[in-house]
Amino acid sequence: MNTLLAEPGTLTTSPIRTQQPTGPRIEVTGRMHDRFDEILTPEALAFLADLHQRFAGRRHDRLADRMRRRFEIGNGRDPKFRDDTASIRSDATWRVAGAGPGLEDRRVEITGPTDRKMTINALNSGAKVWLADQEDATSPTWANVLGGQISLFDAIRRQIDFTSPEGKAYTLTTGDMPTIVMRPRGWHLVEKHLTFIDSSGAAMAASGSLTDFGLYFFHNAQALIDSGRGPYFYLAKLESSEEARLWDDVFSFSEQHAGIAHGTIRATVLIETLPAAFEMEEILYELRDHCAGLNAGRWDYIFSIIKNYRGRGARFVLPDRSDVTMTVPFMRAYTELLVKTCHKRGAHAIGGMSAFIPNRRDPEVTARAIEKVSADKKREAGDGFDGTWVAHPDLIDAARAEFDAILGDRPNQVDRQRDDVEVTAAQLLDVHVGRAVTDAGLRDNVSIGVRYLESWLRGIGAAAIDNLMEDAATAEISRSQIWQWIHQDVRTDDGAPITRDRVERILSDLLSTVERFDGDRFDDAADVFREVALKEEFPTFLTVGAYSRFLVDLA
Structure with missing residues (x-):
């Protein structure tokens, strides 16, 4: 069995186990397919080994913290705003770095996986931003993980095309592509096709987060900067400011490694877990040199409520999923707090994705989807969000119209302060919806x-x-x-x-x-x-x- 092995500055390709290099390294155990070697280069694997050597242990510590926190909530200890970080929240002087080049106007962002067809469709969509999703919208097969990296590599260099099995050709048709913001997998996920072997010889599956981030950054950071944009990321599933600090340290090390200016990387954090909702300001603070904003990840947030309170009695039971809308008390409190927090610190507040999608073969379904999405985006723009997500190109115009009505020619409304909003811990936990399960x-x-x-x-x-x-x-x-x-x-x-x-x-x-x-x-x-x-x-x-x-x- 051939395996690719790397430590900083080295690569060995050999079937002989005794020829493996010593020291921290990455071993590739997944099957090698067409063009995978362009992504899994000796230098890229060495960079991944560096990332894991420095940060894999801290990642495990943060995951242990998550388990402890879930145990505490399950045993009756509700989350609250932290006493030990009150000084961060009360200090009115600090601000985040804010939008990088190409991120100033985010009024409509299209989300989707990174296969070649979807990449081309997203880049041709007319959206301001494409969330290139290696996380929830991507099934993490080895072919998808590496294929997504290849798609992004080609797209950034404007050399991507695709022909479907039916013979339909897809090519880039627009001169001004959306700004790409890549979403790596969350801290909890691993990449079992890569093995990290640390300095003691202990082996473990690679981190999905460090793999997705590291390969994308290593190959594309400079090309993105040269294009007038930058290496930008969405950070998924964070549960604490300590997890944000870990990402910030990853960013700082990576910038230094690549020889680019500190703060070039920009990150937008999805607030999609209940614990993170109580630490929005702290998360912004820890990432302040690299932070562009926060996003209201509504579906994972609902899941987090259920997961954390699943055993806490009937009062925490939610009704049918279709009845848990953005206007129920706990979702309303969460989104209003997010907008207020972001604008207080100079950060973008990005709205979430309505699940309704059009059907080009059914005009009635399409009309209903546009009506639902328009109402959702009208509410978000009115509440102060600076942009929003859609999942389909045919929804971009409807979403843009609602934000255009509020923003006009302005790129965002970060200067709109929501001093009228006061959200308590009790409001964030008010999950009474008043509907039945059917x-x-x-x-x-x-x-x-x-x-x-x-x-x-x-x-x-x-x-x-x-x-x-x-x-x-x-x-x-x-x-x-x-x-x-x-x-x-x-x-x-x-x-x-x-x-x-x-x-x-x-x-x-x-x-x-x-x-x-x-x-x-x-x-x-x-x-x-x-x-x-x-x-x-x-x-x-x-x-x-x-x-x-x-x-x-x-x-």
Whole structure:
């Protein structure tokens, strides 16, 4: 078996284990496909080894902190605004670095995975920014992880094209591409096709975060700067300011390594976990030299509420997912606090993604999607957000119109202070929605969860299901709600209890009626769904076990 090994400045290609270099290094155990060697160069692997040697241990410490915090919340200790960082919040003098070149106007950002077709469509979309997503919208197959890096490498150099199996050609058609903001995987995820061997000889799977960030930065930072933009990132799943500090140190080291000015990197942090909502200012502070803003990651935020309070009793049970809108009390408090916090510190506040998507074959569905998205974006722009996300090019005009109505010719409204907003810890935790769980809501959760997992197992991380754009975050809501409803003895509005047996019957009905096709993964998806929704233990993330079981492709 050939393996690629690297320590700073070295690469050995050899089937002989005794010829491995000593010292910290990265071992490539995934299969090598076309052009992978252009990304996994000796120098890039050496940079990854440096990143892991310096930061892998701190990453594990931060993940241990997450476990401790979840345990405390589960045992009755609610999160609160931290006493030990009160001086940061009370100091009115500090500001974040703010927008880098090409990020001043973010009124509409399109999100999507980094396969070649979606990359070209995003860059041709007319959006101001493209969130190039290696996280929730990407199924982390080895082909997708490295293929996404190749797509980005080519796109930044304007040398990307693609021909579909049906013969349709895709090329760049616009002279002014959106600014690319890449989202690496969260701290909790690993890359099992790369092994980090530390200075003691201990081996561990590489960090997905450091892998995605490191390869993209190493190959593209200077090219992005030369194009008048810069290496920009979305940071997912953060739960504390200490995790933000870790990212800031990664950025500072990387800038020094590349010989570029401190603060060239810009990051936008998704506030998509409950603990992070209580540390927005601290997160901005720790990243202040590299920070452009915060984003309201609504779907993961709902999932985080359910995950942290799943065992805390009936008062923390949410109704059907469709009834947990952005206007319910806890979501309203969270978004208003985010806008106020951002503008207080000179940061962009970026709105989240409405799940409604158009259907070009069904004008009625498209009209409904545009109506829903327009209302969502009108609310965000009116509340003070500086920009927003959409998941489909056909929604850009509707979203832009709502922000144009508020912004006019201004690039943003960061100067709009929300001094009228005062949000308490109790308001952030006010999850009373006042609606019931229905049989239809239960069936929708089973259907969405299984169908999304089936898509994910085939390597498709963003899937249009029932005219909604589903990704890992929305699937997490579906499966975690079912787990919570079972364990909290919830009944649907017709009085019937939600039990494992009832969910199994719904699952069997789904598998017997869903349209099957050659190569589908519905049986595997049902097995994964049972593991994450129906077992006694609650897996922290649905993708972790499924990744190890189904997506690892070793040489």
